[in-house]
Amino acid sequence: MFESIKKYCKESYEELRYKTTWPTRSELMNSAVVVLTASLCIALVVFVMDMAFQHGMEAIYGLLR
Numbered sequence: 001m002f003e004s005i006k007k008y009c010k011e012s013y014e015e016l017r018y019k020t021t022w023p024t025r026s027e028l029m030n031s032a033v034v035v036l037t038a039s040l041c042i043a044l045v046v047f048v049m050d051m052a053f054q055h056g057m058e059a060i061y062g063l064l065r
Contacts, residue, residue: 023031
């Protein structure tokens with residue numbers, strides 16, 4: 001059992017060390033900007049939908065009173 005765990009760890013290390021290509025700093029920064037921009041856009045869309053739903057419910061409940 002311990003041999004298989006040892007083999008797994010060794011193979012994982014070798015794959016990360018020799019077979020993985022890591023992004024450059026500029027690629028990483030560009031990706032971070034894209035993710036931040038997309039997150040802000042999605043948050044804005046959710047906020048607008050929430051406000052519309054809130055005003056719609058207030059209008060419906062205002063009519064029922």
